[in-house]
Amino acid sequence: MTKVVAAWLRIPFWQRVLAGFVLGALAGWLFGKDAETWFGPLGDLYVTLIKMIAVPLVFFAVISAVGSLHGQKSIAALGGRTFLWFAITAVLAVCVGLVVGAIVQPGMGVNLQTLQVAADYKPKDVPRVLDVLFNIVPSNPFQALSGAATAKTADGMNVLVPRNGTVLQVIFFAGLVGFAFIKLGDRVAGLRKLAGEASETMIQVTRYVLEFTPLGTFGLIAGLVGAYGFEKLLPLGSFVIALYVACAFHIVVVYSGLLLAHGLNPLKFFRGAASAMQVGFVASSSFAAMPVSLRSATHNHGVDRDYAAFAVPLGATIKMDGCGAIYPALAAVFIAQYTGIELSMSQYLVIMLASVLGSFGTAGVPGTAVIMATVVLSAAGLPLEAIGYLYAIDRILDMMRTMTNVTGQMLVPVLVAKETGLLDREVYEAASSNVGIAEGEAAEVAAKERA
Numbered sequence: 001m002t003k004v005v006a007a008w009l010r011i012p013f014w015q016r017v018l019a020g021f022v023l024g025a026l027a028g029w030l031f032g033k034d035a036e037t038w039f040g041p042l043g044d045l046y047v048t049l050i051k052m053i054a055v056p057l058v059f060f061a062v063i064s065a066v067g068s069l070h071g072q073k074s075i076a077a078l079g080g081r082t083f084l085w086f087a088i089t090a091v092l093a094v095c096v097g098l099v100v101g102a103i104v105q106p107g108m109g110v111n112l113q114t115l116q117v118a119a120d121y122k123p124k125d126v127p128r129v130l131d132v133l134f135n136i137v138p139s140n141p142f143q144a145l146s147g148a149a150t151a152k153t154a155d156g157m158n159v160l161v162p163r164n165g166t167v168l169q170v171i172f173f174a175g176l177v178g179f180a181f182i183k184l185g186d187r188v189a190g191l192r193k194l195a196g197e198a199s200e201t202m203i204q205v206t207r208y209v210l211e212f213t214p215l216g217t218f219g220l221i222a223g224l225v226g227a228y229g230f231e232k233l234l235p236l237g238s239f240v241i242a243l244y245v246a247c248a249f250h251i252v253v254v255y256s257g258l259l260l261a262h263g264l265n266p267l268k269f270f271r272g273a274a275s276a277m278q279v280g281f282v283a284s285s286s287f288a289a290m291p292v293s294l295r296s297a298t299h300n301h302g303v304d305r306d307y308a309a310f311a312v313p314l315g316a317t318i319k320m321d322g323c324g325a326i327y328p329a330l331a332a333v334f335i336a337q338y339t340g341i342e343l344s345m346s347q348y349l350v351i352m353l354a355s356v357l358g359s360f361g362t363a364g365v366p367g368t369a370v371i372m373a374t375v376v377l378s379a380a381g382l383p384l385e386a387i388g389y390l391y392a393i394d395r396i397l398d399m400m401r402t403m404t405n406v407t408g409q410m411l412v413p414v415l416v417a418k419e420t421g422l423l424d425r426e427v428y429e430a431a432s433s434n435v436g437i438a439e440g441e442a443a444e445v446a447a448k449e450r451a
Contacts, residue, residue, distance in 0.1 A: 024218040024220065027225075029226075036222075042219025045216070066177075091325075093322070096249055098352070100249065101332075213394075242330060247322055255408070276289050276292040302428040303424075319409045324405075328351070373390075
């Protein structure tokens with residue numbers, strides 16, 4: 001049994017997920033309606049596991065990222081500027097996702113009769129934007145961490161009920177804790193270290209959960225094919241195209257525009273960033289690409305070493321334009337379109353706010369974008385169950401999403417370094433790709449990620 005498991009884990013992750021997709025489709029075709037009964041629970045279990053890790057993963061990742069500002073001296077003064085550019089580029093990414101979704105309309109190929117979840121769905125009351133803003137502050141952070149809130153029953157008793165948007169409250173509270181760590185300095189060195197270790201632990205737990213992705217994909221696609229047939233899955237191709245178009249536009253047009261606005265040649269940037277972008281695409285992990293991203297930022301782009309050592313790892317933790325901004329926004333538009341829900345301006349604003357804040361809590365490992373999509377759908381009052389329709393093709397989406405993440409994680413340090421005089425312009429203009437060194441690192445990192 002051990003040898004079988006070891007042999008299974010030696011197969012590259014993407015090949016295992018692809019196998020789950022193909023075998024699930026075959027099982028759905030062979031078993032028909034019974035496939036949902038026999039194999040559907042595997043998909044349901046996978047969705048439950050993803051929900052299980054969402055809150056603790058976000059909580060410790062944000063605390064660790066913010067708390068890492070302590071002791072950085074000159075770098076600490078750059079923290080606010082770095083976070084500002086993280087937020088600006090995230091807002092732009094959400095806008096790209098919404099616009100591309102409105103133009104391509106990837107969900108229009110599926111009508112209300114296609115999905116049972118759409119037929120059973122009852123629209124929820126959409127909160128006002130101000131209500132969403134104020135509700136980010138939790139009245140009880142421990143209830144937010146448990147994913148529940150207090151509500152009164154008909155007889156006046158207080159009970160705990162599930163509440164949408166609690167992950168946003170967790171991000172807010174975690175950010176406050178991280179800033180408290182900075183203020184208290186060495187007095188809480190042990191807690192700061194513990195938060196970092198807890199974040200690493202949750203990342204490892206996430207990796208364990210994601211190992212279930214092939215089986216989860218098998219169950220989800222088998223249930224979908226069995227219930228709806230192959231012809232009902234064809235609209236997913238439109239979503240893949242929309243996602244790739246949105247990410248490519250964000251990288252080529254938006255990032256290039258920001259570089260030009262700073263007086264920097266975009267071609268030089270992309271030449272220096274190519275190796276890290278390639279690792280991100282293949283490994284689907286910002287953490288896997290981080291060593292190459294850091295080397296690209298310093299050796300190829302000329303970013304100050306000390307600042308890069310702070311900004312690039314921080315970006316690999318919380319800077320996720322592809323996974324945390326473009327994808328949730330596009331997924332929300334897709335789900336609204338195929339469920340026949342017309343999004344209001346308030347919902348668009350909620351989607352934007354939830355995506356931007358949620359992108360700061362997306363860990364840089366494969367598959368966690370679905371967590372942020374769950375946050376956004378909950379905040380906007382859209383059917384949470386419908387995100388399962390996209391799980392089966394998540395690996396295809398994750399490659400482009402992660403490449404977008406990694407590119408943004410190198411872009412922001414370059415912009416901030418240019419603004420603060422920490423950019424070696426001669427190194428940047430040399431546009432060296434360090435192909436030999438970077439490719440060696442890429443191969444090593446990718447191999448470790450697949451192992």
